[in-house]
Amino acid sequence: MALALPFVLGASHAGAVPAERVLDHVAAGHDVSIVVAAAGETIYAHDAATPRTPASVQKVLLTMALFDALGPGHRITTRVLAQEPADGVVEDLWIAGGGDPSMVSGPGDATHTGTEDVARRIVESGVTRITGRIIADSSLFDDDWRAPGWQPWSRSFVARPTALALDGNHSSLPALALATELTRALERRGITVRGEPATGTAPAGIATIARIRSAPLSALVAHMNATSSNFYAEMLGKLLGARTFGTPGTIAKGARAVEVWARQRGVNVTSHDSSGLSYTNRLSALDLVRLLEEARRQPWGPALRASLPGAGRGTLSGRLAGVPVRAKTGTLWSGDSVLAGWVRLRGGGIAEFTVMAHDETKSLEDALVRTIEHSVVLPQARQSVPLHIGTTGNSPEGEK
Incomplete structure (x- = not known):
């Protein structure tokens, strides 16, 4: 049964069935938690307080914490270190990772850092010859690659996260692969590198001779949330x-x-990873909506919403056509499935929503979101929340 709440749900037109009854009807007989809120008030709740597994919607929580700590405009810095060049000559040259997940072989683009970009910056710093070797320093992160609640197959869905990454870390030795690729990129530019590429920790006291900055955090997060x-x-x-x-x-x-x-x-979350692969992460639908409401009030709220796929885009490919929604999906093989975000109501205004289900179909989630869009009506005073939600989003890619 839905909880009795003081906020009045309306109907989309005179004589229509109240939204609460419609949502109750759609949810009846299903293992699902549903919460809808608008303008700071919970307007519908069904099994709202049961802790469930957020799956990949965990990435939304990560995005909130990241944006609050660093800001959407933050860029991740990869540093190149060496003794000051003497007539363009250095001994060893170190590349120290800052945690940029977007590093790729070759040239970069608006959303990726390329090894050719790193090589160009080294040349611009005045280096003409390296008598030693290029050494990759990935010490900013530990090499851990496991979390409580991960299953035997979980690492098949995520490469090892290292402070120096290359091409999504498909190599078993990503830092060494980056040092090797950078050696080749410099040699193509006429820079002689005498020694073989290696890995290690940069010694104290050597100078930073170049800095390479990633795309803004907002762009990195948009890729993360669109493709999961x-x-x-x-x-x-x-x-x-x-x-x-x-x-x-x-x-x-x-x-x-x-x-x-x-x-x-004021929200209690059980969190064991950032991706949502852990089967032991826990969060209630009510608490997730509370965090979405918190995000709406923050200056970084628009960046969070923009990072989520719109209807038919990203992990919402083939879903919710025509619905003005921005939402994150989440799915685990345990049968846990989540959909959470924002929807523009047909009668005016914006609602935060969360649907958390077990052993149910995606069509149930979509039916509930369409019901929210069509049936929930806010009082006139609450329809003017300044929030843009379009029907388009990020480029479509499969959910992982």
């Missing part, structure tokens, strides 16, 4: 963990940073 990238999530989670609790960044520190952020806002 577990790799980006655990990379950014380790970054958050290192910023919150000190280096080295770990999966556990990132998860704990999300817990602390939520607790400071």
Whole structure:
């Protein structure tokens, strides 16, 4: 049964069935938690307080904590270190990772950092010859690659998150792969590198001769949320963990940073990772909507909403056609499924919503969101919430 709440739900036109009854009818007989809120008030709740597994909607919690700590405009810095060049000559050259998940071989673009970009910056710094070798320093993060609640197959869905990453870390030795690729990129530019690429920790006291900055955090998060990238999530989670609790960044520190952020806002979350692969993460639908409401009030709220797929886009490909929605999906093989975000109501105004289900179909989630859009009517005074939600979103890619 839905909870009796003081906020009045209306109907989309005179004589229509009240929205509460329509939502109750759609939810009847299903293992589902539903919460709808608008303008700071909960307007519908069904099994609202039951802790459930958020699956990949965990990435929304990570996004909130990241934006609050660093801001959507933050860029991740990869540093190049060496003794000051003497007539263009250095001995060893170190590349120190800052946790940029977007590093790719070759040239970069608006959303990726490329090894060719790194090589160009090294040349611009005045280096003409390296008598030693290029050494990759990935010490900002620990090499951990496991979390409580991960299943035997979980690592098939996420590469090892390392402070120096390359091409999504498909290599078993990503830092060495980056040092090797950078050696080749410099040699193509006429820079002689005498030694073989290696990995290690940069010594204290050597100078930073170049800095390479990633795309803004807002762009990295938009890719993460649109494609449900577990790799980006655990990379950014380790970054958050290192910023919150000190280096080295770990999966556990990132998860704990999300817990602390939520607790400071009156919400208890059980968090073991940043990607949502853990089957033992826990959060209620009511608490998730409370955090969405908190996000709406923050200056970074628009960046969070913009990072979520719209209807038919990203992990919402083939779903909710024509519905003005921005939402994150989440799915685990246990049968847990989640859909949470914002929808513009047909009668005016915006609602936050969360649907958390077990062993149900995606069509049930979609039916509930369409019912919210069509049936929930807010009092006139609450229809003027300044919030843009379009029907388009990020480029379509499959859910992971």
